[in-house]
Amino acid sequence: MDLSLWQYQFRIIMLGDSTVGKSSLLKRYTEDAFLENINQTVGVDFYVHFLEVEPGVRIKLQFWDTAGQERFRSVTRSYYRNSVGGLLVFDVTNRASFDHVKDWHDEVCERVVPHRVMFTLLGHKSDCDADDHSERVISREEAEKLASRMGMPYVEASAKTGNNVQEAFDVLSRRIYDGLLSGEVELREGWDGVKFKHSAKHIHKKNYF
Amino acid sequence: MYSVFKRLRYQIQQSNQNDQSTPFFIVLSDTSLYCDDVDIRFSKMMNSCKVLQIRYASVERLLERLTDLRFLSIDFLNTFLHSYRVFSSADVVLDKLITIYKKPISAIPARWWSNSLELFFASSQSNKLLYGEPPKSPRASRKFSSPPPLSITKTSSPNRRRKLSLNIPIITGGKALDLAALGCSPNGYTGLHSTVSPFSKTTLDINKLYVSSKTPPDDGDTKAEGKAEDSPLSKQDMAVREVCDEEPPPSDEVEAEMSPPKSPSTPKNVKAKNSEFSLFSFNNGMVVSSCRELDNNRSALSAASAFAIATAGANDGTPTKEKYRRMSLASTGFPTDQRNGDKEFVIRRAATNRVLNVLRHWVSKHAQDFEVNTELKLRVISFLEEVMHDPELLTQERKAAANIIRTLTQEDPGDHQISLEEITRMGLEGGKSEPFESHSALEIAEQLTLLDHLVFKVIPYEEFFGQGWMKNDKNERTPYIMKTTKHFNDISNLIATEILKWDDVNLRVGVLEKWVAVADICRCLHNYNAVLEITSSLNRSSIFRLKKTWLKVSKQTKTVIDKLQKLVSSEGRFKNLREALKNCDPPCVPYLGMYLTDLAFIEEGTPNYTEDQLVNFSKMRMISHIIREIRQFQQTAYKIDYQPKASQYLLDSSSVLDEESLYEASLRIEPKPSS
Numbered sequence: 001m002d003l004s005l006w007q008y009q010f011r012i013i014m015l016g017d018s019t020v021g022k023s024s025l026l027k028r029y030t031e032d033a034f035l036e037n038i039n040q041t042v043g044v045d046f047y048v049h050f051l052e053v054e055p056g057v058r059i060k061l062q063f064w065d066t067a068g069q070e071r072f073r074s075v076t077r078s079y080y081r082n083s084v085g086g087l088l089v090f091d092v093t094n095r096a097s098f099d100h101v102k103d104w105h106d107e108v109c110e111r112v113v114p115h116r117v118m119f120t121l122l123g124h125k126s127d128c129d130a131d132d133h134s135e136r137v138i139s140r141e142e143a144e145k146l147a148s149r150m151g152m153p154y155v156e157a158s159a160k161t162g163n164n165v166q167e168a169f170d171v172l173s174r175r176i177y178d179g180l181l182s183g184e185v186e187l188r189e190g191w192d193g194v195k196f197k198h199s200a201k202h203i204h205k206k207n208y209f
Numbered sequence: 210m211y212s213v214f215k216r217l218r219y220q221i222q223q224s225n226q227n228d229q230s231t232p233f234f235i236v237l238s239d240t241s242l243y244c245d246d247v248d249i250r251f252s253k254m255m256n257s258c259k260v261l262q263i264r265y266a267s268v269e270r271l272l273e274r275l276t277d278l279r280f281l282s283i284d285f286l287n288t289f290l291h292s293y294r295v296f297s298s299a300d301v302v303l304d305k306l307i308t309i310y311k312k313p314i315s316a317i318p319a320r321w322w323s324n325s326l327e328l329f330f331a332s333s334q335s336n337k338l339l340y341g342e343p344p345k346s347p348r349a350s351r352k353f354s355s356p357p358p359l360s361i362t363k364t365s366s367p368n369r370r371r372k373l374s375l376n377i378p379i380i381t382g383g384k385a386l387d388l389a390a391l392g393c394s395p396n397g398y399t400g401l402h403s404t405v406s407p408f409s410k411t412t413l414d415i416n417k418l419y420v421s422s423k424t425p426p427d428d429g430d431t432k433a434e435g436k437a438e439d440s441p442l443s444k445q446d447m448a449v450r451e452v453c454d455e456e457p458p459p460s461d462e463v464e465a466e467m468s469p470p471k472s473p474s475t476p477k478n479v480k481a482k483n484s485e486f487s488l489f490s491f492n493n494g495m496v497v498s499s500c501r502e503l504d505n506n507r508s509a510l511s512a513a514s515a516f517a518i519a520t521a522g523a524n525d526g527t528p529t530k531e532k533y534r535r536m537s538l539a540s541t542g543f544p545t546d547q548r549n550g551d552k553e554f555v556i557r558r559a560a561t562n563r564v565l566n567v568l569r570h571w572v573s574k575h576a577q578d579f580e581v582n583t584e585l586k587l588r589v590i591s592f593l594e595e596v597m598h599d600p601e602l603l604t605q606e607r608k609a610a611a612n613i614i615r616t617l618t619q620e621d622p623g624d625h626q627i628s629l630e631e632i633t634r635m636g637l638e639g640g641k642s643e644p645f646e647s648h649s650a651l652e653i654a655e656q657l658t659l660l661d662h663l664v665f666k667v668i669p670y671e672e673f674f675g676q677g678w679m680k681n682d683k684n685e686r687t688p689y690i691m692k693t694t695k696h697f698n699d700i701s702n703l704i705a706t707e708i709l710k711w712d713d714v715n716l717r718v719g720v721l722e723k724w725v726a727v728a729d730i731c732r733c734l735h736n737y738n739a740v741l742e743i744t745s746s747l748n749r750s751s752i753f754r755l756k757k758t759w760l761k762v763s764k765q766t767k768t769v770i771d772k773l774q775k776l777v778s779s780e781g782r783f784k785n786l787r788e789a790l791k792n793c794d795p796p797c798v799p800y801l802g803m804y805l806t807d808l809a810f811i812e813e814g815t816p817n818y819t820e821d822q823l824v825n826f827s828k829m830r831m832i833s834h835i836i837r838e839i840r841q842f843q844q845t846a847y848k849i850d851y852q853p854k855a856s857q858y859l860l861d862s863s864s865v866l867d868e869e870s871l872y873e874a875s876l877r878i879e880p881k882p883s884s
Binding site: 018019023024027064066067068069070071072073074075077078079081110111113 | 676678679690691694697698701702705741742744745746748749750753754779801802803805806807808809810813814868
């Protein structure tokens with residue numbers, strides 16, 4: 001897709017404990033650009049994905065990737081503020097990662113004031129780890145209960161099979177877009193969570209005709 | 210298959226002419242260098258030897274490449290030495306080297322013999338025979354054997370190139386005979402092995418091919434390097450020399466004055482194969498590297514010197530004519546056992562050089578391995594002592610072995626820089642440190658830079674494999690990375706604490722602006738880590754939410770903050786920071802988090818082994834490249850004097866608040882507007 005053809009850019013942050021598989025989910029979602037290019041091009045955003053939320057409205061999703069940097073807390077926390085969407089990820093086989101979802105949520109909410117971050121809760125079946133045969137410990141019901149308490153949708157996905165990965169990001173993007181339309185999310189000067197661009201066609205007309 | 214050739218040809222055409230490359234025909238003639246197999250698969254990229262990079266391979270194939278006497282790329286060697294722990298062990302690597310040294314002939318895979326190695330001999334002979342009468346001096350020989358590049362370089366005429374490209378796809382199996390297809394003439398002729406007439410067009414074209422893939426030093430030069438009185442090698446040291454250096458060829462006189470070989474063990478049949486040997490030499494054992502690596506890993510290039518030394522030793526002053534006579538005999542029906550003897554000698558020299566070169570590189574550039582593994586160190590020393598006393602070896606080879614032992618047993622002279630432990634200890638003894646106000650921004654910036662670099666430079670490269678810092682046992686697996694992140698967070702907390710401890714908004718502004726000044730000085734010192742320590746502190750919610758404070762911060766300071774934040778922004782995978790790192794000369798403290806993200810990205814993105822249990826060598830290469838960049842910054846120390854006063858202040862965490870307390874303090878000094 002022509003990279004200049006987008007109307008909105010949403011910044012998304014992946015949240016959750018370090019072993020829940022955030023990067024594999026992202027990798028699965030943004031597949032093509034991934035490994036072939038690392039080390040080769042400086043300044044290329046690999047974690048970028050384009051989607052159409054409705055005919056003619058193209059969204060550029062840009063992900064903050066903090067994998068590996070989690071320990072540099074003050075750095076990763078500074079990414080929160082410029083995000084409009086948060087994918088809260090836990091591992092359905094790991095109780096602790098589920099318990100921490102609330103902490104991640106609160107921490108982000110507190111730190112992004114006066115902005116709002118739109119969330120989606122994602123139960124990750126991290127069956128991608130071959131040497132980890134752990135049993136599921138968080139039921140769908142339990143996760144759905146937490147999600148509704150925090151006022152967000154719940155999706156279960158697997159990076160290994162690719163099952164529902166696309167859907168999870170679609171749900172989140174849709175939610176942000178709806179928030180924009182309803183005024184729940186506001187564009188603000190100096191805030192990078194959402195960027196708006198006139199359509200390329202429009203600019204074209206303006207400049208040349 | 211067709212596309213493989215197209216690619217090969219294209220890449221050779223495009224390749225940097227300054228790079229030493231493996232002659233095209235050598236690559237083509239050995240299918241195992243580019244054809245995927247059950248135990249090896251190739252990437253689309255070529256290394257500096259113009260051989261396809263390995264993408265996946267079995268451990269055996271990797272070890273085989275390490276000891277492939279035809280070429281050795283420095284990129285492969287470094288990647289291998291950084292990553293072998295992931296798929297093998299130091300003992301296995303050392304065993305392989307010892308085997309190659311002790312039984313070079315039987316250790317060489319049969320398939321090299323069946324095609325490429327044979328071809329090497331054959332082609333080097335026809336290359337010379339082409340010119341009939343032996344040249345009178347090495348210089349002449351050099352000129353003679355180096356016609357201008359024609360066939361496959363960018364400078365070739367369109368006509369020739371077209372013919373060549375028409376011919377290349379005909380080659381199917383990479384067998385020696387197929388080489389004939391490389392000839393530019395469309396007539397088709399005899400293959401190399403059946404070349405009875407040395408003047409056939411085929412050999413002419415091959416010669417051109419070989420030359421055009423970048424002129425290697427030919428035998429005249431190679432011999433000369435070891436012999437000429439004024440050459441660096443005659444000083445009996447294994448001085449670093451660049452592969453591509455053009456040594457002035459010596460005159461006949463120099464050669465004539467050469468004394469008989471000092472080594473009594475030099476086989477009698479040495480004479481015959483000098484020409485073969487030297488031609489063989491330009492790839493064999495040579496460590497070829499890209500330009501950037503040339504600068505950073507110069508000693509690796511001494512492979513070439515070692516080889517030249519061996520060549521010199523092998524040359525016992527045989528008159529040139531005699532050499533050529535013997536050589537032509539060899540190619541026109543000289544008894545095979547004689548030829549085999551020559552080969553054996555050549556291969557023995559090449560194997561010895563390779564083993565010594567790999568060991569030297571391992572010992573000098575990857576010294577950590579031996580510091581932590583005394584057993585390995587002792588094994589290497591005992592092997593090298595054996596080498597030193599091997600009467601079969603040339604003097605120079607024994608000397609090389611002795612040099613490696615010296616490197617290995619040398620007490621690390623160190624850089625005499627103060628260690629972080631010493632500083633911390635002194636801090637504990639020193640009692641309470643002086644407050645922020647009593648240090649200048651410059652002092653703080655300098656001492657922070659010194660400390661940041663001291664913490665950063667001691668991270669051993671093993672810690673960068675396997676994302677140990679994200680695992681539950683991170684403190685055991687990656688203690689130094691943990692120390693670095695802790696230091697980062699401590700400093701960041703210190704900065705926030707300093708700002709938040711003042712109830713008076715003007716004092717807060719003053720402290721904040723001074724830290725920004727520190728950050729800007731750190732930028733000038735190439736301490737990007739500190740730029741992040743400071744800017745990310747200002748971005749913390751406990752600081753960022755202080756509206757009243759920010760209102761009073763000067764425009765100037767805000768501009769500087771903006772500039773610094775852009776520099777270290779994670780946007781575009783730290784696009785700006787990467788650019789700055791690329792353009793900066795060490796000393797420098799990079800932001801480790803950026804590399805850790807890259808490493809996490811690689812580790813999560815691709816497994817260590819394929820489904821059929823081949824080592825994912827592409828992954829190892831990517832990790833190794835990151836490690837090389839990190840190490841480049843680790844190795845150059847700052848020339849900043851330790852100043853106890855400011856350093857102690859930076860390390861004194863007694864009054865530093867934690868995250869929670871910082872936020873509380875923030876709410877206390879500037880409460881949330883009651884809504």
